[in-house]
Amino acid sequence: MSFSRELFTSSRPRSRHAHWQQLTDSGQLLVTNGTRLFEVNQEILAQLDAASRIGDSAVEQLLGDLGVGHTDFIDDTPLQSAPLHALSLAIAQKCNLGCSYCYAGQGDFGGPAKNMPWDTARRAVELLIGNRLRGERVNLAFLGGEPLANRPVLRSATEYAASLAQDRGVNVTFSITTNGTLVTEEDAAFFERHGFAVTVSLDGLRETHDQQRPFKRGGGTFDVIMKRVQPLLAIQRQMQVSVRATVSPGNVKLRESLDYFLGIGFHSVGFSPLLRSPAGRGEMGLHDLAQLLEAMVECGFEFERRLIGGERYSFTNMVNAMRELHRGTHRPYPCGAGAGYLGVSADGELAACHRFVGDEQGAMGDLTSGIDRERQNRWLAERHVNRQQPCAGCWARYLCSGGCHHEVLARGRNACDYIRGWLHYCLAAYSRLSHARPDWFEGANRW
Ligand code: SF4
Ligand code: SF4
Numbered sequence: 001m002s003f004s005r006e007l008f009t010s011s012r013p014r015s016r017h018a019h020w021q022q023l024t025d026s027g028q029l030l031v032t033n034g035t036r037l038f039e040v041n042q043e044i045l046a047q048l049d050a051a052s053r054i055g056d057s058a059v060e061q062l063l064g065d066l067g068v069g070h071t072d073f074i075d076d077t078p079l080q081s082a083p084l085h086a087l088s089l090a091i092a093q094k095c096n097l098g099c100s101y102c103y104a105g106q107g108d109f110g111g112p113a114k115n116m117p118w119d120t121a122r123r124a125v126e127l128l129i130g131n132r133l134r135g136e137r138v139n140l141a142f143l144g145g146e147p148l149a150n151r152p153v154l155r156s157a158t159e160y161a162a163s164l165a166q167d168r169g170v171n172v173t174f175s176i177t178t179n180g181t182l183v184t185e186e187d188a189a190f191f192e193r194h195g196f197a198v199t200v201s202l203d204g205l206r207e208t209h210d211q212q213r214p215f216k217r218g219g220g221t222f223d224v225i226m227k228r229v230q231p232l233l234a235i236q237r238q239m240q241v242s243v244r245a246t247v248s249p250g251n252v253k254l255r256e257s258l259d260y261f262l263g264i265g266f267h268s269v270g271f272s273p274l275l276r277s278p279a280g281r282g283e284m285g286l287h288d289l290a291q292l293l294e295a296m297v298e299c300g301f302e303f304e305r306r307l308i309g310g311e312r313y314s315f316t317n318m319v320n321a322m323r324e325l326h327r328g329t330h331r332p333y334p335c336g337a338g339a340g341y342l343g344v345s346a347d348g349e350l351a352a353c354h355r356f357v358g359d360e361q362g363a364m365g366d367l368t369s370g371i372d373r374e375r376q377n378r379w380l381a382e383r384h385v386n387r388q389q390p391c392a393g394c395w396a397r398y399l400c401s402g403g404c405h406h407e408v409l410a411r412g413r414n415a416c417d418y419i420r421g422w423l424h425y426c427l428a429a430y431s432r433l434s435h436a437r438p439d440w441f442e443g444a445n446r447w
Pocket of ligand 1: 388389390391392394395396397398400401402403413415416417419
């Protein structure tokens with residue numbers, strides 16, 4: 001059996017309450033409730049195996065006997081009327097690229113290409129910051145389409161948000177996801193001044209990227225982007241410039257992309273499998289996800305090697321997983337979508353997130369009438385992970401939290417083996433790294 005298939009198999013749920021595995025010289029137990037990790041001996045592993053053959057209540061009983069049972073950290077009560085702390089503006093519903101898999105229908109979300117007017121952006125900023133209390137933190141994100149296709153409003157909105165936040169004593173951060181083809185030196189200076197988190201979409205090295213992300217008019221974009229991002233990479237201090245790569249069946253050579261992009265000065269590099277595209281083109285099937293898992297683990301092992309050797313190697317998926325396991329992250333929703341995070345369309349409609357812009361399923365009101373709390377609360381009740389299947393029976397449910405709503409609502413849950421296989425590897429890596437580099441986990445600045 002291939003390595004990834006072994007990971008698929010060994011990470012399948014034996015209990016909804018826990019997951020356990022044999023490591024080199026000890027055993028590891030993850031208690032789902034509260035994401036609590038314990039080192040255990042062979043005898044306990046054997047008892048867990050035996051209990052799981054009897055059934056879930058036997059595992060629950062055993063956890064209680066072992067003293068690691070606990071009242072539920074997360075109950076079935078959904079969030080209600082969550083306070084807003086992040087907004088993304090579809091500042092330009094248009095794009096100069098023609099990526100076949102684009103969730104935004106190549107930028108225009110299936111409608112006429114348009115820019116967000118300044119007045120709409122202003123009202124969005126006021127919705128985000130106007131009601132926040134002194135000392136609260138909020139994030140304003142610019143997405144599209146390609147946000148730099150509406151540069152004047154992007155800049156005005158940023159400056160207005162910075163000044164409003166200062167007046168109110170609110171801490172605002174900024175982020176942008178860009179295709180990188182329109183970035184200028186002045187943009188770089190502007191992003192640096194406002195401490196942006198800049199994410200550039202790059203799906204691999206030249207050949208792969210150019211196949212995935214060509215100009216609409218035809219022709220590759222890789223060389224243009226590499227030239228355009230130079231000023232960003234050269235001056236990043238306050239800002240962080242990262243790569244996000246969408247992985248489709250043709251581009252699972254992750255390690256070479258990771259090494260290349262980190263080598264030329266990107267702050268970090270992360271990968272996301274393509275699980276949903278408008279016409280189903282390029283979506284990852286089970287075989288592709290098995291290949292992806294092997295490639296992810298290869299990058300993970302390199303991360304471990306470099307971290308133990310004292311080198312910086314900012315593989316985003318791994319850094320995030322280590323951070324979450326260390327914190328014991330347990331959450332009933334995969335992201336803030338429809339809760340503390342909303343998207344705003346160019347016309348001022350509110351959506352559960354940037355991907356739900358123009359999609360009735362995720363409609364959440366508009367800037368004129370405000371957040372539709374009834375729709376929001378219905379969404380939060382329906383999307384709670386304990387209401388999802390097969391999540392309610394899965395040990396990974398408070399780490400994975402049911403997967404991206406946008407992908408799941410369209411395609412169902414077809415990546416569970418991949419998600420659990422990756423977490424299974426990350427759990428073992430966490431055990432190794434927390435012994436080898438406890439200082440990294442305790443450090444205030446973990447990159
Ligand atoms: S989506 Fe996540 S939580 Fe739900 S069953 Fe799949 S792996 Fe488990
Ligand atoms: S629903 Fe999906 S795309 Fe939207 S914020 Fe959540 S994870 Fe991201």
